[in-house]
Amino acid sequence: xxDSQITISLxxxxxxxxxxxxxxxxxxxxxxxGLAKAAVAARVNGELADLRRALPDGASVAIxxxxxxxxxxxxxxxxxxxxxxxxxxRKLYPEAxxxxxxxxxxxxYYDFEVPEPFTPEDIETIQAEMVKVIEADDPFARRDVDRxxxxxxxxxxxxxxxxxxxxxxxxxxxxxxNGPFLDxxxxxxxxxxxxxxxxxxxxxxxxxxxxxEKRQMLQRIYGTAFYTSQALDEYVTxxxxxxxxxxxxLGQELDLFSIQExxxxGLVCWHPKGxxxxxxxxxxxxxxxxxxxxxxxxxxxxxxxxxxRKSGHLPNYAENMYxxxxxxxxxxxxxxxxxxxxxxxxxxxxxxRSYRDLPIRLSEIANVYRYExxxxxxxxxxxxxxxxxxxxxxxxxxxxxPEIFTCLELVDIVMSTLGLExxxxxxxxxxxxxxxGDDELWDRAEExxxxxxxxxxxxxxxxxxxxxxxxxxxxxxxxDAIGREWQGATIQLDFNLPExxxxxxxxxxxxxxxxxxxxxxxxGTLERFTGVLIExxxxxxxxxxxxxxxxxxxxxxxxxxxxxxxxxxxxxxGYRVELDSRSDxxxxxxxDGELQKVPYLLVVGERxxxxxxxxxxxxxxxxxxxxxxxxxxVDRLRERVESKSLQN
RNA sequence: GCUGGCGUAGCUCAACCGGUAGAGCGUCGGAUUUGUAAUCCGGAGGUUGUGGGUUCGAGUCCCACCGCCAGCUCCA
Numbered sequence: 188x189x190d191s192q193i194t195i196s197l198x199x200x201x202x203x204x205x206x207x208x209x210x211x212x213x214x215x216x217x218x219x220x221g222l223a224k225a226a227v228a229a230r231v232n233g234e235l236a237d238l239r240r241a242l243p244d245g246a247s248v249a250i251x252x253x254x255x256x257x258x259x260x261x262x263x264x265x266x267x268x269x270x271x272x273x274x275x276x277r278k279l280y281p282e283a284x285x286x287x288x289x290x291x292x293x294x295x296y297y298d299f300e301v302p303e304p305f306t307p308e309d310i311e312t313i314q315a316e317m318v319k320v321i322e323a324d325d326p327f328a329r330r331d332v333d334r335x336x337x338x339x340x341x342x343x344x345x346x347x348x349x350x351x352x353x354x355x356x357x358x359x360x361x362x363x364x365n366g367p368f369l370d371x372x373x374x375x376x377x378x379x380x381x382x383x384x385x386x387x388x389x390x391x392x393x394x395x396x397x398x399x400e401k402r403q404m405l406q407r408i409y410g411t412a413f414y415t416s417q418a419l420d421e422y423v424t425x426x427x428x429x430x431x432x433x434x435x436x437l438g439q440e441l442d443l444f445s446i447q448e449x450x451x452x453g454l455v456c457w458h459p460k461g462x463x464x465x466x467x468x469x470x471x472x473x474x475x476x477x478x479x480x481x482x483x484x485x486x487x488x489x490x491x492x493x494x495x496r497k498s499g500h501l502p503n504y505a506e507n508m509y510x511x512x513x514x515x516x517x518x519x520x521x522x523x524x525x526x527x528x529x530x531x532x533x534x535x536x537x538x539x540r541s542y543r544d545l546p547i548r549l550s551e552i553a554n555v556y557r558y559e560x561x562x563x564x565x566x567x568x569x570x571x572x573x574x575x576x577x578x579x580x581x582x583x584x585x586x587x588x589p590e591i592f593t594c595l596e597l598v599d600i601v602m603s604t605l606g607l608e609x610x611x612x613x614x615x616x617x618x619x620x621x622x623x624g625d626d627e628l629w630d631r632a633e634e635x636x637x638x639x640x641x642x643x644x645x646x647x648x649x650x651x652x653x654x655x656x657x658x659x660x661x662x663x664x665x666x667d668a669i670g671r672e673w674q675g676a677t678i679q680l681d682f683n684l685p686e687x688x689x690x691x692x693x694x695x696x697x698x699x700x701x702x703x704x705x706x707x708x709x710x711g712t713l714e715r716f717t718g719v720l721i722e723x724x725x726x727x728x729x730x731x732x733x734x735x736x737x738x739x740x741x742x743x744x745x746x747x748x749x750x751x752x753x754x755x756x757x758x759x760x761g762y763r764v765e766l767d768s769r770s771d772x773x774x775x776x777x778x779d780g781e782l783q784k785v786p787y788l789l790v791v792g793e794r795x796x797x798x799x800x801x802x803x804x805x806x807x808x809x810x811x812x813x814x815x816x817x818x819x820x821v822d823r824l825r826e827r828v829e830s831k832s833l834q835n
Numbered sequence: 836g837c838u839g840g841c842g843u844a845g846c847u848c849a850a851c852c853g854g855u856a857g858a859g860c861g862u863c864g865g866a867u868u869u870g871u872a873a874u875c876c877g878g879a880g881g882u883u884g885u886g887g888g889u890u891c892g893a894g895u896c897c898c899a900c901c902g903c904c905a906g907c908u909c910c911a
Contacts, residue, residue: 296906304838304839305839306839306840307839307840389905390839390840390905390906391838391839391840391905391906392838392839392840392905392906392907393837393838393839393906393907394838394906394907394908395837395838395907395908398907398908399908400836400837400907400908400909404837404838404907405838405907406838406839407838407906407907409905409906439845439846440846446903448884448901448902448903452901452902452903498911499911500911503911504910504911506836506909507909507910507911525911526911528911555911557910557911559909559910560836560837560908560909560910561836561902562836562837562838562906562907562908562909563836563908563909563910564903565904569910655911656911657911674910679911706911740871742868742869742870743868743869743870744868745868770866770867770868770869771869771873771874772867772868772869772873772874773868773869773870773871774869774870774871774872774873774874775869775872775873775874776871776872777871777872778871778872778873779872779873780872781872782872788871790870790871792870793870794870802870802871804871811871812870812871
């Protein structure tokens, strides 16, 4: 092999020789014309790159082809679509400042600094202009520049100049040019704007520059793009379908809860059926915790303000706490509690503790109140009165790991029983002023959580700076119907509050020691958890959880007595049953039962009464009805409920 | 909190350029007595989110406030 040749290895571990200076496009063409045609980018030594970049000798290269199923391919397409959007906006608004324009999970956005926010009509105009940009089919040309040239290129673009300042000296500065538009950008991009065939601008919204609410607000336009019109249509349809599962909509349709202006924003009223969901979840977690030696306590809804000052919550979260209630005389001010830690801490401190007592595990399903900013409220998922399945474990440093394992076990039981998908995040210490305690304590706490997760062999993400002010935490995150992520269970390690409250225990050495505190919630809050469950099940809850488990439908008035006998039987067994003896047709009542997502509809007519059977219509079953003796149905229901089966 | 959009009956929605609010579902009454996803007839139900303003006249235009939705920021 001579100097003018380079060797490239391919994903199937074969190698190929190409002339020096060959690009990924050349490689694709060398492999075959079909691949050359389908190629949009390449993965070079693991990094996504333009097709037109020269390949280094010895690189391992995978060609990325136009495919809606390939995240790399979509990333490149959407990044290019963001540039095409900015191109269109600059044509219509030459003075617009340009911020960032990255691809995101389901599409892309671009931020603009314009004097007037975009109206929905503006978005249509921009979309039409974007079509022209695409029709022009200008290539995306990359150029590496030095800092002074970059400064000159973006001289009248303060947002880009600010970004430029942050690029370290050892990093290559690159720009991409497509037709009239030039952007500071790391790339990569599709070969040309013509690649973007199937796209849609979705909506515009304000977004702070650099994500900092103290800085100016830019106007962000969101859009999405795919390689086929079919995938784009599917995406739009999927969003519409997802909206039908929205817990706010189902909460109304199934009469589960309401949030009313007369009561106040973020304050949930649970209707009987929604309250039943909560009661079943509470009973479940109470049993699980009791079996793991947790003890239940109750602490007051209001406490002296001094308590929250001592804990550090007041200094850190005053903005998000309900205002002070001023006492009449010398008593001083009170606050409605935003969390339970100080209360549980106070119970711990109420008497001397021995190492023999530890761990002490206190649990309380408690309502707490947080004055969340108005713009953040969201149905059941972000509320101002929240019901936490809260708990605090006070233990020795050696006991931390087994206690965390118990928490992780509980999370697993709850999530797998319900079939919920979730992921773990390890959230580490926040920035300087936002945390208490010295770094050594933080090191120990973070290390303990890392180890626990590693030993439990769990995969987890890292949320740098996402911890609580008193300690790092393991969070579990799940997604709502349209893919927004929310925090559920949380396990927080805390060496700081025990210091602040001067918690102690007497060790075997007859010396006093500081206990470690674990804050944990398995559901998180019952509001959010129920909201996620409503969307997860689309309102069709498994029998053990369903507010109404069975509805009995007599065919005519003549069968009402027989139907009532079935109802009485089921009620005496402890099940939640309704009788629908309305004078509407059977078809109408079946439809209504289906729409209300009742797991079992039992039809009772002449034949059933005589034979002592019921005609069972199980929600979602292939067979519309199955005739079985009442006893058999009771057995089936019992089995499903007791096992918390997801089947009905 | 910020930016934008929206707010009409319990729910979903309609009402041209400003001309005095209407439908379906639900609910109630009556008829019907039904065998597996909507039986028929009739009635009731609205200070058009709230408060101001412009106008002969405001659901419609203007202002303020409240709430909701999307996004941003925040989330012990």
